[in-house]
Amino acid sequence: MNNQSYDLNQLSASAPEKKSTIAVLRKLFALIAEEKGKLYLACLFIIINALINLSGPLLVGYAIDHYVQHKEYHGLLVISGFLLAMYLVGFCTSYVQTRLMGGVGQRLLFQLRNAVFRKLQELPVAFFNQNKAGDLISRINNDTDKLNQFFSQSLMQFVGSLIIMIGAGIFLLSIHIELGSAALAPALLIVVFTKLASPWVKRTNALNLKSVGGMSAEIQESLNNFKVIIAFNRRDYFRERFEQVNTQNYTTAMKAGVANNIFMPVYGLSANLGQVVVLVMGIYLIATGSFTVGLLISFLAYVNNFYNPLRQLAALWANFQVAMAGWDRISQLLALESNLETVQDNSFPVQPALLEFKDVSFGYPNGKPVLHHISFTLERGKTYAFVGPTGGGKTTTASLIARLYDPTEGKIMLEGKDIRSYDATTRATTIGFILQEPFLFSGTVRENILYGNEQYLDYTNEQLVQVVHDAGLEALLARFDNGLDTTVSNSGDSISLGQKQLLAFMRAVLRNPSLLILDEATANIDTVTEQLLEDILRRLPATTTRVIIAHRLNTIESADEIFFINAGEVNRAGSLQDAMHMLLQEKRQS
Ligand SMILES: Nc1ncnc2c1ncn2[C@@H]1O[C@H](COP(=O)(O)OP(=O)(O)OP(=O)(O)O)[C@@H](O)[C@H]1O
Structure with missing residues (x-):
């Protein structure tokens, strides 16, 4: 269904264009x-x-x-x-x-x-x-x-x-x-x-x-x-x-x-x-x-x-x-067309969950299936943890939530409507995704944290510092020598990986999304700063849903629910101890 090949070299070999x-x-x-x-x-x-x-x-x-x-x-x-x-x-x-x-x-x-x-x-x-x-x-x-x-x-x-x-x-x-x-x-x-x-x-x-x-x-x-x-x-x-x-x-x-x-x-x-x-x-x-x-x-x-x-x-x-x-x-x-087409969904769901996977399956083009018939819901204001062995499918699940890909089967509902019915802007403001490898642009800290965020574009630095302060992010900004004006060069290569993650974190939090996904977002950050991030996460609006993907299990202690993702399945883990047990027992089969 959505397993279209985009490999240009392969396409040209299989179907050479014949045009007058x-x-x-x-x-x-x-x-x-x-x-x-x-x-x-x-x-x-x-x-x-x-x-x-x-x-x-x-x-x-x-x-x-x-x-x-x-x-x-x-x-x-x-x-x-x-x-x-x-x-x-x-x-x-x-x-x-x-x-x-x-x-x-x-x-x-x-x-x-x-x-x-x-x-x-x-x-x-x-x-x-x-x-x-x-x-x-x-x-x-x-x-x-x-x-x-x-x-x-x-x-x-x-x-x-x-x-x-x-x-x-x-x-x-x-x-x-x-x-x-x-x-x-x-x-x-x-x-x-x-x-x-x-x-x-x-x-x-x-x-x-x-x-x-x-x-x-x-x-x-x-x-x-x-x-x-x-x-x-x-x-x-x-x-x-x-x-x-x-x-x-x-x-x-x-x-x-x-x-x-x-x-x-x-x-x-x-x-x-x-x-x-x-x-x-x-x-x-x-x-x-x-x-x-x-x-x-x-x-x-x-x-x-x-x-x-x-x-x-x-x-x-x-x-x-x-x-x-x-x-x-x-x-x-x-001639290539995006296979992420927009569909109509005129339903009026009553009190829907924030996000729901309905019998979702997915595999990468030319790859083996990664998820098989997965169903789960994410409620507003709760914190979820995705755990599982390396290569188990955590990032893939998160990528589907952010609609970087469409499922090969099944549906994903955002606020009760098919996620494909939302335009890209609404989807990007509703869902914040901090990637495993944050990408930064050459420019300043200010430009990077306001990337894709129209709301504060006209703010002066003083006003923006106030916004950063109100969001509880000032301690993170303080890690940069020149504050908002600190230069980020070479697509972020001039700063440490941890600093990159802090910037990506600020960028996502300032957008005030309804759903914030953190994919190993604290893997390169010291324990004190990590504590700081947890405080900031706790202070997010009560309705914000958080999805935390982490290998270090201590980072998911505060989760309301833990999902164990492996071998194409997503299972509820119950407690942190259960998750630990599953991790130790499960052999990666996916
Ligand atoms: N872009 C891609 N193209 C093809 N296969 C991919 C791609 N990304 C991931 N995969 C495959 O999908 C499976 C799940 O990968 P995924 O990144 O979701 O795992 P993960 O649980 O997030 O792993 P990690 O803990 O190492 O981040 C793996 O077998 C991986 O090889």
Whole structure:
């Protein structure tokens, strides 16, 4: 039911997206819909530029046949002046077009990165469990930039080259249909080759982007764990692993390089074939008197005008395949939907329990079941303890209460209503969760304790200190040298683990939740401070329900009820002694 896989690498392997190029381009253009005006203007300039390029050879041919051969230098000067003016206009339109498209590409990049980041924020915890941060960063940074490069640098060149090519083709056929057809014939070779080679080029680039993502994930993992690496002297091991992914990246990049350059020689060969055909046939036609020298020069220039853009198209086509491979990786991510959907629950429960598990089962995606048909209730104002052996399922149960995941079977009711019917904000204000490994943001103590709490955002430090005092948290704040202004850097790495837990505790208590879950929240705190936390917990409003997960049984002495969680079951333990007994007796089976 809710065991959807979010592993992007697995998804791409099992269901490679098959979308037409036009459909993809349409989707991308929709992202920059407000840039339409600029796109049209850039298109207009590129058309002007193409027309200038196309009319050049015709004028040159005309000048040779009418002025050079008859030695009419005035006419020649006029045509030369005209050509110069045209090329200057061409320079200006080309410059403006490049600037316009540079902006469009950057805005597309901006929109894409926003869209990907927004999507990341919508996705459930299961998604982050199954994907490596480094690979996601690579998708946001690297893959989106491939699209930017195509849009800002290649797209208009692509359009321009196409127009010049089509125009030159038309001129060639209209000047002399037989000679024109002969000149264009080698282009068929290109069409067939492009059709055959493109899927391979795209695939090779996709593999390369994937290995860039893999390398980024490897770097991220070793940077995150550098302390363990140094402490265990595992530098060699990580160096080897990095060398492995780097070698893989090198190999895929080399293959992508070959693939991206494969079009160039074939296109060059066709262009040369075209020139040779025209030269041979053209000289023959001049000899038979059915063609002029001026026309042959114009003709050769148009053959150039046809094949040069084609050569450019070879490079641009490769860029396009890279961009499409990048887009596939981005669109896989954008297509994911959170499986934590919101449901309607219009019931009006009378005096419901604060929280109820109704026949709940749960297992992680691709993992074994963790909870089997669990039912229990949590009443308002009571303190509950979850105990059990390591890996027994305590954190999983707490994560289900906070709706980090949905049950695979059964229902969880919050205040008598399906927990899935609450919006994320209401749920987060009702349920406070202090995680086993609290995460802090770089900033100050103030910013961290007000994280996700709109209520006190506008308070001055003095007012906030008063709030902290009223909540009985002042002794905790005193553990930080500069109080609210103490700097927390490196995502909390600059302070001790115990201090991190204190901050997470303050953050949760200040939100005044109806249900506060503490998952091993005091594991790194000294006994005196722990006593302090217990006092603070006791002073929470009488209606606040507390769920304490702890291995140290003394921390749960004050619990009203103890649940023993193990082997997929949740059982009432009765007293602390019972819990102790169960812990000693039970072998972990889950
Ligand atoms: N993100 C995850 N993906 C897959 N399996 C997981 C995940 N988190 C936990 N598990 C598995 O679920 C089971 C229960 O884990 P859980 O963290 O709930 O245990 P716990 O009782 O809280 O343990 P501890 O006391 O060590 O914190 C374990 O077998 C664990 O391996």
